[in-house]
Amino acid sequence: MATNNPTAEPPVDPTISRLDLAVARSLDTARARAETRVKRFLDAGFELVNSHGGTDITVQDVVDRSGQSLRSFYQYFAGKYEFLLALFEELVRFTAEQLQAQVGEEDQAADRLHRFVVEYHRLCRPGTKPRTPRRVPTSAMAEFGQQLLTTHPKEASKAFAPLMSLLVELVDDAMAQGVLRTDVPSRRMAGVMLQSTMFNAFATTISGSAAKSADDASEEFWHLMFEGIGSF
Amino acid sequence: MATNNPTAEPPVDPTISRLDLAVARSLDTARARAETRVKRFLDAGFELVNSHGGTDITVQDVVDRSGQSLRSFYQYFAGKYEFLLALFEELVRFTAEQLQAQVGEEDQAADRLHRFVVEYHRLCRPGTKPRTPRRVPTSAMAEFGQQLLTTHPKEASKAFAPLMSLLVELVDDAMAQGVLRTDVPSRRMAGVMLQSTMFNAFATTISGSAAKSADDASEEFWHLMFEGIGSF
DNA sequence: CCGAGCCGGAAACCCAGTTCTCATCGGACG
DNA sequence: CGTCCGATGAGAACTGGGTTTCCGGCTCGG
Numbered sequence: 001m002a003t004n005n006p007t008a009e010p011p012v013d014p015t016i017s018r019l020d021l022a023v024a025r026s027l028d029t030a031r032a033r034a035e036t037r038v039k040r041f042l043d044a045g046f047e048l049v050n051s052h053g054g055t056d057i058t059v060q061d062v063v064d065r066s067g068q069s070l071r072s073f074y075q076y077f078a079g080k081y082e083f084l085l086a087l088f089e090e091l092v093r094f095t096a097e098q099l100q101a102q103v104g105e106e107d108q109a110a111d112r113l114h115r116f117v118v119e120y121h122r123l124c125r126p127g128t129k130p131r132t133p134r135r136v137p138t139s140a141m142a143e144f145g146q147q148l149l150t151t152h153p154k155e156a157s158k159a160f161a162p163l164m165s166l167l168v169e170l171v172d173d174a175m176a177q178g179v180l181r182t183d184v185p186s187r188r189m190a191g192v193m194l195q196s197t198m199f200n201a202f203a204t205t206i207s208g209s210a211a212k213s214a215d216d217a218s219e220e221f222w223h224l225m226f227e228g229i230g231s232f
Numbered sequence: 233m234a235t236n237n238p239t240a241e242p243p244v245d246p247t248i249s250r251l252d253l254a255v256a257r258s259l260d261t262a263r264a265r266a267e268t269r270v271k272r273f274l275d276a277g278f279e280l281v282n283s284h285g286g287t288d289i290t291v292q293d294v295v296d297r298s299g300q301s302l303r304s305f306y307q308y309f310a311g312k313y314e315f316l317l318a319l320f321e322e323l324v325r326f327t328a329e330q331l332q333a334q335v336g337e338e339d340q341a342a343d344r345l346h347r348f349v350v351e352y353h354r355l356c357r358p359g360t361k362p363r364t365p366r367r368v369p370t371s372a373m374a375e376f377g378q379q380l381l382t383t384h385p386k387e388a389s390k391a392f393a394p395l396m397s398l399l400v401e402l403v404d405d406a407m408a409q410g411v412l413r414t415d416v417p418s419r420r421m422a423g424v425m426l427q428s429t430m431f432n433a434f435a436t437t438i439s440g441s442a443a444k445s446a447d448d449a450s451e452e453f454w455h456l457m458f459e460g461i462g463s464f
Numbered sequence: 465c466c467g468a469g470c471c472g473g474a475a476a477c478c479c480a481g482t483t484c485t486c487a488t489c490g491g492a493c494g
Numbered sequence: 495c496g497t498c499c500g501a502t503g504a505g506a507a508c509t510g511g512g513t514t515t516c517c518g519g520c521t522c523g524g
Binding site: 054140142143146147149150151153156157160164178179180181182184185187188189190191192193194195196199200202203204205206207208209210211220221224225226227228229230231232 | 286372374375378379381382383385388389392396410411412413414416417419420421422423424425426427428431432434435436437438439440441442443452453456457458459460461462463464
């Protein structure tokens with residue numbers, strides 16, 4: 001607990017010896033090495049998911065692509081599942097950052113919410129190519145996200161946290177401004193919005209009928225969600 | 233084409249001989265036998281999905297449970313995937329029938345639509361136990377449905393047809409009555425509704441915040457979808 | 465009664481995830 | 495600078511599950 005950063009305090013505490021410092025220093029380099037290795041695996045994973053377009057990638061492919069060995073893979077990940085989970089968490093984190101930046105361009109609470117939904121809808125739509133060279137996945141990860149939601153609700157909930165907290169904030173602001181209905185708790189509202197937006201692409205598949213253009217789809221969806229399906 | 237039902241017409245056509253009739257008769261009994269076998273596999277599959285609560289069932293389990301052999305399984309199904317697909321189609325068909333009956337209890341177009349959404353939401357909610365002894369699955373099949381939507385959009389679209397046609401009908405009626413907005417094609421509207429309703433349970437998982445009671449969830453969802461998230 | 469097709473049983477094959485073994489390498493320490 | 499130890503690479507081996515195949519017995523129509 002108190003030894004989080006041993007190098008920051010002088011060795012007055014007899015429980016922190018030079019040995020401890022040495023160990024800590026050693027661990028630091030080890031950690032750095034480990035991080036680059038983990039990163040290499042993750043990068044390889046993203047590349048494969050992006051190119052192959054699915055989460056049905058093989059561990060061997062990831063290993064080959066990363067130029068490392070199976071041995072190392074299993075040293076850093078408890079299994080394929082944990083690897084995909086790490087990939088997913090990384091993705092959510094990255095997506096949340098990206099959306100945060102885009103939302104920041106808007107001034108009004110209503111606009112910010114609208115921007116969030118439209119942009120996230122874009123990202124989750126199939127055919128959306130990653131813009132940044134690395135670490136940006138396609139909609140393929142939505143598949144794994146859904147699988148995760150059914151098989152491991154606990155981990156899934158945690159993985160979505162970055163996106164959730166961002167959206168809850170936007171929803172709270174919008175509610176405070178009187179833009180959103182307030183008879184549903186903001187957290188629950190955000191959950192429904194996230195789910196609905198993320199998996200809306202499936203609606204096109206089910207119905208076999210798409211919007212006029214791909215870009216219209218996002219706006220159309222926003223209007224449906226914001227105004228409802230009823231006529232008033 | 234013209235020989236769909238050979239037993240219905242006398243053998244005037246020289247291309248339809250007694251041999252053909254015999255073959256047809258033989259095929260009839262064979263068909264009956266085959267149907268009972270297929271049914272046994274499907275029943276076993278439903279039981280496993282219901283009890284085990286997931287689509288990660290093993291072919292061996294299905295075979296054992298059905299009291300038949302692996303040999304037979306692969307005689308009737310091209311593989312595990314086709315079996316799950318058959319299971320899913322059967323499920324959608326059954327669900328559509330059930331909903332059709334329930335919707336039939338309502339008179340007004342608006343009420344019928346409302347009933348459809350609420351009841352379907354109930355069915356797709358985890359924890360909903362099958363009421364009829366057999367052939368009624370839990371929400372576990374939604375997982376496979378989603379997987380199907382990503383990996384085989386064509387088959388998925390076809391599998392959802394029974395539900396879609398029922399819902400499209402309801403939507404068309406509601407639009408004609410002026411209850412629904414008409415700026416979105418009914419087919420597309422139905423697709424969005426179906427997707428949103430079916431996977432709404434995931435919203436609870438993502439947000440970690442449920443409605444007051446399980447039954448409230450369905451009504452709450454309906455209001456969100458019908459009136460939208462905005463305040464007017 | 466005969467032959468064709470169907471079926472149960474079981475072995476075998478293949479693929480992918482996982483584990484294990486062993487040789488090697490590189491930094492830490494004395 | 496030499497030794498030691500943990501991390502790593504290379505790849506074989508194991509495992510579980512889907513898939514295929516083969517054999518022999520059965521039924522059913524003719």
